[in-house]
Each structure stands twice: as C-alpha cells, then as structure tokens.
Amino acid sequence: MESHVQSVFFCIKFLMVGINAIVTIAGFVLLGFGVWVKVHGDSILQILGPRAGHFLNVGYFCIAAGCILALLGFIGCCGVIKESKILLMLFFIIMATIFIGEVACAIIILIFQSIVASVFQKEALQSLKNNYTGYGDKNFASYGWDSVMSTFHCCGLNNYTDFIGSFYQKQKERLYPRSCCRDPTSPDCDGIDTSFTVIYTKGCFQAVISMIKRNSIVIGGVAVGIAVIEVISMAVSLALFINLFRIV
Template structure:
C-alpha cells in the first residue's frame, strides 16, 4: 500500500513539474506576443508596417494564452487532485497533440505546393517591391541580407533581376542588372563591400565574383539540413505530451479506485 502511495505521489509531482514547464512556455509566448504589440511602433522602423508581422504577434498571444491555460489547469489538477480538472487537461492536451499530427501530415502532403507558393512570393517581391541595394524598406533589406548570407542571387538566378521593376526603372547611365548584394564578399557581413564589383557586373557567370544559384534553392537546402533537428524536437515534444496524458489519466483512475474503496 505504501509503495502504491509512493508511486501515486511521484506521478502527481511529475505531472505538476511537467505542467509547470508547459505553463511557463505558454507565459513566455504570451509575454513576447504582448510585448511586440505594445512596442510595435518601434518595430515599424526596423521591419516596416507589415501586416504579417502583426498577425504573427497575435497568433503568438493566442497560442501562448491557450498553452498557459492548459498548463495552469494541469498544475491545479495535479496539486488539488481534481478529477474534473485532470480530465479537462487530458482532453485539451489530446486536442493539441492531434492538431500537431494533422499539421505534420498536411505539411508533408502539401510540401510541393507550399514550396511553389513560397517561390512565387519571393519572385513577386523581387519583381515588384525591391527598391535598391541601399534602400531601407523591409523587402529590399531582406533581399540584400539573404543574398549576402546565403551567397545567392535572385529567386532562381541573377537573370530574375533583369525583368524586375527596379532594373527597368533605372536611368540608362546608371543601370545595374542586379543588386551589388549578388556579388561575392570576403566575409558574410552586410558591412563588407564586394570582392570586385566591376568584375562581378562584367561577368556575372563567374562564381569567383558572383554568387551562383538562386536563393530559393539555397534556403530550401539549408532548411533540409536542419529538418532532422526539427523532427527530433517535434518527437520529443510529442513524447512529453503523451507522458502528460498518461500521468493525468493514471491519476484519475487512481482517484476513482480510492473513492470506491
């Protein structure tokens, strides 16, 4: 009997610790989202008045609030040994787990379509929204940054720039066929000048002075290299959630047996 009581108490406090961590993660997401919304005026100067940015902040608040509530519910249910709270906690955790599975399946099923949408979006911003190598708007700054960091040029290659609004609207005397951020650099830093900008523009097919390859494939390759880490983290989170569900249902069953006795 003492052994059973010890196991029960161990399970109770493990469930409490699990939910405390879950609650803290929700609080962190909630805090970041609220901070972004409150301080959005200062962010506009950095990233621009982008609706996706603000929408992302509200999504953070929503997800954080939900996780915060679920974690709090689990903590209270474990400490107070509330059957009702633990059952509700189990149901909510099961819904989150199911949503993660559905999201993973949909991401796999629509992977090709998603890649095409992302490629089209990149090409659209390149063609219509880019303002120049020294422009400070979010789109131009992002393109310059990505091309330098990933050592790439354009969505599929430097020829993408030839039909862009930025190139077409330049004066004949100052025409540049692609941004200087396409040129190779000694170090991957926005502060560094190109190795040889003259040679870069004179022979854009020379990989010594020109970033070869499009940015979409370079970014896709970088993501694929990290996909194993992402998968491991996802599996670890799923395993922790399964443990949380197992602990909660075991506590409920134990309480029911004690009530019958």
C-alpha cells in the first residue's frame, strides 16, 4: 500500500515538472510577443491613432505576465524537487491570481468589443486622411498603412474612397496610393482607374476582421488550452501540498 502511494506521489511530481516546463515556455512566448508589441508600438499608433495607446498597454501586460510565468515555472520545479510546502503554496497563489486576471480581461474585452472596434475605426480613418503621405514614404503612418494594405490585399479603411479629401490626395492628386493596386508597378496603377482589376476593392478593417474570424478557432483553442493547463497545475500543486502535510 505504501509503495502504491509513493508511486502515485512520484507520478504527480513528474506531472508537475512537465506542467511547469510548459508554463515556462508559455512565459517566454508571452514575453516575446509583449516585446514585439512595444517595439512596433509607434507604427501601430500611427495607424490607429493616439487613443490606441491605451490598447497597446497589452504589451506591458504580456511582458509582465511572461516574466511571471517563467519565474512561476522555476518556482514550481523547485517546489517539487525540494518538496517545499512554501514554494508549492506560493506557486498556487500566483497561478490562481493570473488565472483570475485572465478571466477578468476576457470578460472586459467581450463586453467592450464594439466600443473598441468603433474607436479603432474612427482613429484609423483620421490617421489615414491626415498622416498618410504616399507609397514608399518612410514615416510611420505611410509605412504602416502600406504594409497593411499590401499584406491583407485591401485599400483604405473601408475602400479607396477614404483617400478622397485626404492630405495624400491633395498633395499627390491621386485617388489612391500604389499600395492599393494589385500590381503597384503596373502602368494601370495610375491613381485614377478604380476598377477591381487594378485595385483592391475591400477595406482593410473588414480584411483584418475576416482574418481574425478565420483564425478564431485556433485563437480560442489556444486560450482554452492555456486555461486548462493553469487549472491542472493549480490542482496538482495543491494535491502535492496536501500530500506533504500528510507525510509529515
């Protein structure tokens, strides 16, 4: 009977080490994503406008969460190897705090998603009309918009008419930039011909939304998977903590 209990205890310890390895990897992934958001923050702000700065704070959250998760993995491994009740309980408390915070953030995003979309549309359109100067220009707004339109095969926020009355049209006397064209080097890309064979007809906002919807299952699956791992890790750490008390 005692050997059976020891075998179960060993399996739980092995499971805990594996979970902490996953937690550590997830921490480094979050850290990398957060750093990327902050490095490219200026470009994002130029596209979406200054109000989007509040939403870029997700970069700080990811950096902080990544560091905490990496540290958490280390604490969990040390707690298991040394069979430390203090480290195991510390692991449980930190993991529970992170889990509650993630649930709260998800609820806030779901509740205010329409407001976020509205603000992004308004600020992005103003940025396009006031800050975009032309295809290939090196300022953040032009570079950002050119990258988005070329990547997502779109033109403007809603369509090419967003450039009408813009700073770009007044300076270049074109209805759209070359990044709106299916082939920017084509002579048909003259800034006047608006046929669907020459320019992209869909707007970038709808293109981005469509991309998110296409990958929603993957995004949701990853989120659920992370949540499951966190719940299992809390349960295992608590089980180890209780078992150590029984041994004593």
